[in-house]
Amino acid sequence: MVTGFATRAIHSGQEPDPLTGSVVVPVHATSTFAQDGVGNLRSGYEYARTGNPTRTALEAQLAALEGARFCRAFASGMAAEDTLFRALLRPDDHVVIPIDAYGGTFRLVSTVLADWGVRFSAVDLSDLDAVRAAILPETKLLWCETPTNPLLSIADVSALASIADEAGVRLAVDNTFASPYLQQPLSLGASVVVHSTTKYLGGHSDVVGGAVVTSDEELAADLARLQNGMGAVPSPFDCFLTSRGIKTLAVRMERHCDNAERVVEALESHSAVSSVLYPGLPAHANHEVAAKQMRRFGGMVSVRLAGGEEAARALCAATKVFILAESLGGVESLIEHPGAMTHASTVGSPLEVSADLVRLSVGIEDGDDLVEDLLQALATL
Ligand SMILES: *Cc1c(COP(=O)(O)O)cnc(C)c1O
Numbered sequence: 539m540v541t542g543f544a545t546r547a548i549h550s551g552q553e554p555d556p557l558t559g560s561v562v563v564p565v566h567a568t569s570t571f572a573q574d575g576v577g578n579l580r581s582g583y584e585y586a587r588t589g590n591p592t593r594t595a596l597e598a599q600l601a602a603l604e605g606a607r608f609c610r611a612f613a614s615g616m617a618a619e620d621t622l623f624r625a626l627l628r629p630d631d632h633v634v635i636p637i638d639a640y641g642g643t644f645r646l647v648s649t650v651l652a653d654w655g656v657r658f659s660a661v662d663l664s665d666l667d668a669v670r671a672a673i674l675p676e677t678k679l680l681w682c683e684t685p686t687n688p689l690l691s692i693a694d695v696s697a698l699a700s701i702a703d704e705a706g707v708r709l710a711v712d713n714t715f716a717s718p719y720l721q722q723p724l725s726l727g728a729s730v731v732v733h734s735t736t737k738y739l740g741g742h743s744d745v746v747g748g749a750v751v752t753s754d755e756e757l758a759a760d761l762a763r764l765q766n767g768m769g770a771v772p773s774p775f776d777c778f779l780t781s782r783g784i785k786t787l788a789v790r791m792e793r794h795c796d797n798a799e800r801v802v803e804a805l806e807s808h809s810a811v812s813s814v815l816y817p818g819l820p821a822h823a824n825h826e827v828a829a830k831q832m833r834r835f836g837g838m839v840s841v842r843l844a845g846g847e848e849a850a851r852a853l854c855a856a857t858k859v860f861i862l863a864e865s866l867g868g869v870e871s872l873i874e875h876p877g878a879m880t881h882a883s884t885v886g887s888p889l890e891v892s893a894d895l896v897r898l899s900v901g902i903e904d905g906d907d908l909v910e911d912l913l914q915a916l917a918t919l
Pocket residue numbers: 614615616617640642643683687712714715733734735736737746747748
């Protein structure tokens with residue numbers, strides 16, 4: 539049965555337990571599984587690094603949401619990325635990453651993978667000619683994020699997929715910011731999707747996790763081999779929390795988008811704000827592309843303050859509902875100063891962000907309270 543997104547989020551992989559009827563998939567807190575004879579496994583499980591039923595349930599749930607055949611879950615988004623890089627790259631290979639890639643991705647590629655002999659180029663993915671020019675004979679992978687962090691720029695996934703196809707390289711999309719509710723990169727031609735499930739998928743700021751999703755059987759088998767071989771697996775309890783969060787993804791994302799739109803409207807006309815970065819704004823450089831590939835425009839909003847760095851830091855200190863913290867995608871609204879917090883490691887690199895920038899992860903509280911909080915905080919500047 540082909541079902542809608544919200545139905546899949548609640549039921550895919552989450553069937554009642556066949557033994558007890560438990561409506562929620564049990565937390566299989568076990569490291570090993572009894573065998574009925576040497577090598578005679580009861581239900582395919584032998585050791586919990588290799589496989590655990592709570593993890594299998596999460597993997598099936600996430601695959602269904604991205605319209606994919608396979609998913610592998612990991613202990614963090616970075617573990618998912620690292621495992622995918624090890625599956626697709628070898629020393630002397632080259633990868634193209636966005637100029638404003640997630641800071642952790644930049645660090646992984648520019649230090650850990652660089653030490654292993656992998657080379658990279660960082661390009662503006664909205665400039666398709668620059669992307670074509672960056673692809674070398676050794677390039678194996680084009681890495682895309684859209685919307686990006688913290689500038690919320692938009693890349694055209696279908697266009698990048700065509701470029702990748704022509705060049706015989708893979709396109710991977712980090713879909714953390716949009717979540718599968720707003721955007722499904724595999725349907726736009728990407729060959730693999732990565733998530734930090736820590737963010738919107740888990741959705742409650744109570745668990746760190748990651749996932750890789752694909753319909754490519756060979757890649758999926760290699761990911762399973764590396765998931766077991768490298769061992770960066772999530773605990774059964776973390777899988778339970780993530781699955782539990784995913785069940786409400788559709789309703790949460792609608793509310794994140796509603797509240798983000800209200801916040802954008804209030805900030806756009808404010809004299810202390812020099813610009814609002816949000817893909818839903820018609821003035822956004824790639825608004826048309828965002829409208830084509832996304833259901834709505836998400837819960838992340840960035841703003842530049844007319845008063846520069848001082849005003850940006852003061853705003854972060856003055857909100858009462860928005861909590862000053864890194865991370866994003868949870869039910870509670872968060873505010874941060876990327877230049878000094880999430881993106882501090884990019885200072886001096888091409889990925890450095892300007893100091894007048896503040897990033898908001900707009901939560902699902904009452905929209906009135908969020909707008910009022912930002913207005914009272916701006917009034918203190
Ligand atoms: C947080 C994040 C990651 C890394 O995920 P962790 O779960 O923190 O390891 C990767 N990509 C993006 C876009 C993120 O926001």
